[in-house]
Amino acid sequence: MKRFLGLVQQYSACIYSRRLIAPHITRHCQFTMAAEPGMSTTDMSKLKKRYQETVKKLNKLQSPSEELEKLRKVEGAIVSRMVGPHCVKSMQQFLERCGITMEDINSLSIIHVAGTKGKGSVCAFCEKILQKYGLKTGLLISPHLIEVRERIRIDGKPVDQKTFCDYFDRVFRLLDGSKDAFEGEMPAYNRMVAVMGLFICLEEEVDVLILEVGCGGEYDYTNFIQQPVVTGITSLGMDHVKSLGDTLAKIAWHKAGIFKPGKPAFTVPQPREAMQVISERSVQIKTTVECVPSIERYNLDETSLQLGLHGRYQYTNAALAVQLCQKFLEETKKEKFTYLEPAEDDADTKRMKMAEANFTSDNSTGADLGMVTSHPFILPENFITGLRECYWPGRSQTIQRERVTYYLDGAHTARSLQACVDWFIEASGEEDRNSKGRTAKILLFNLKVEKYKPAMVKPLLNCNFDAAVFCPNYLYEKENPEDLTYRYKTRETELVKSKDVKQMVESVLCPSPSTGDEAGPSSLDEEEQDPVDAIAMDSSETEGGPVVAHTKCVWMPSISTALSWAACGKDPSLEPSSDTDYPEIAEGADRIQVLVTGSLYLVGGVLQLIDPELVVK
Secondary structure: OOOOOOOOOOOOOEEEOOEEEOOOOOOOOOOOOOOOOOOOHHHHHHHHHHHHHHHHHHHOOOOOHHHHHHHHOOOOHHHHHHOOHHHHHHHHHHHHHOOOOHHHHHOOOEEEEEOOEOHHHHHHHHHHHHHOOOOOEEEEOOOOOOOHHHHEEEOOEEOOHHHHHHHHHHHHHHHHHHHHHHOOOOOOHHHHHHHHHHHHHHHHOOOEEEEEOOOOOOOOOOOOOOOOOEEEEOEOOOOOHHHHOOOHHHHHHHHHHHOOOOOOEEEOOEOHHHHHHHHHHHHHHOOOEEEOOOHHHOOOOOOOOOOOOOOOHHHHHHHHHHHHHHHHHHHHHOOOOOEOOOOOOOHHHHHHHHHHHHHHOOOEOOHHHOOEEOOOEOOOHHHHHHHHHOOOOOOOEEEEOOOEEEEEOOOOOHHHHHHHHHHHHHHHHHHHHOOOOOEEEEEEEOOOHHHOOHHHHHHHHHHOOOEEEEOOOOOOOOOOOHHHOOOOOOHHHHHHHHHHHHHHHHHHHOOOOOOOOOOOOOOOOOOOOOOOOOOOOOOOEEOOEEOOOOOEEEEOOOHHHHHHHHOOOOOOOOOOOOOOOOOHHHHOOOEEEEEEEOOHHHHHHHHHHHOHHHOOO
């Protein structure tokens, strides 16, 4: 039987050479994913209160804004604290203090995924495909949309509140009880949740652990693993530049840091400078990396290729997930696959080559660097069904109400915002064609002000919004739920930043005819722009038609007030807006289409207000 960590029933430890060793106590039982049936209203109330108190305690492991403000005054202090070999070493230490050894970690069959965008979607595709093979899945991700327990999933479901509380108590007790031997060090928020997740996955004896990188790869807190079954890199772009570097080459160096000697690795097509670094890193680390082919090169025609996640960019994520799962099943379950070798003059081959050209676009497959492209194979029914049934909220998600349709996507980089716009135009256009009457389009938006560049939001012009509403990532004006409370920032600062975002985006949506000013506040940090992300739009015309100069832009102090305004009073499930100065077209519109984007935290807040059970069940 696979060796795993048992529940620690009694806290006991011995300190040798300033290191704490916690004993293994094995217990062969499973926790219940849902609350016990027949739980009384009183017990449910007690559990809810306990969960909120647990999350509050967890939140205290976040660095407070005052501490971060002091670090910001010292050049490079925050980066050196968050990025470096010490991050991986400290994570290993936290695990050891909880009695989790590298032998325990190596007993897990792990798929490790890094990248700039699409990591969560790739992990979700893998989770669903492997579930179809009857495997018990564990999934550790970040961030969460509504409740922090979403970050730890067993068999496709977030752990329940009781389980989350029980494991937090056990892990916290072990770490808090041993901190004096380690200069008082406790794990930060993300690492604490990761330790809990590993504790649970080991206890549950999952067949596969799908592990999403938090930030970067080389020095990410998830990179303590030594023997993953397979690793993968999703699409790369400019993000976390202060931590990872200001070029794609530097960012690729970090991402490829999850490669391990002799363990297979895969990547999607990347910009050439990134692909060159990925190739070089694979040689240095002594492994092989392959570029995945387009999903359309498999035994699928247009009618049978159905993804549960919408948007053309999900085809790229699906292509990576398919190869990761195929390699995982070959390595761990000795599954056999039939590879495709179509004839050169075959009509399907021509279609596939055209699809491949669209798939790679301006990116490189690494062929000129000696990189091999993976072979497509006949997709088993489990793969096809898994791709079709995959569900991942907050990514290209559509929620329809009687008179309002919400389009949700957590895009927050230049490339992902362009992909979001492409999806929204296609999806909302299809709804327009199938509906009668007038439609008004409203944008609900927020963005990390440090990431802003005019070129990032210019694709939004193609949507021809009738109005745009901006807000900070706070659910309510006065108090936020504990799951959505972040000590590393203050409400006052976030209010100011969201107003800056409004000013900057408004200058793009409604440029002044006299100045044409689109620069935004001069106080913003200037970062080197990714040339691939630059989108030239010098004329007043866009692909979607003329600029809508009458776009009405407003600011609201919370997500709840902004959402109520965006719905223009046509969604009775929401509290009526106190500001009824809606755009004129909305008054007579039969339907409102609301695009929510720019921040996954914003999307999570909207989902909590619309229907939290779409995320947490």
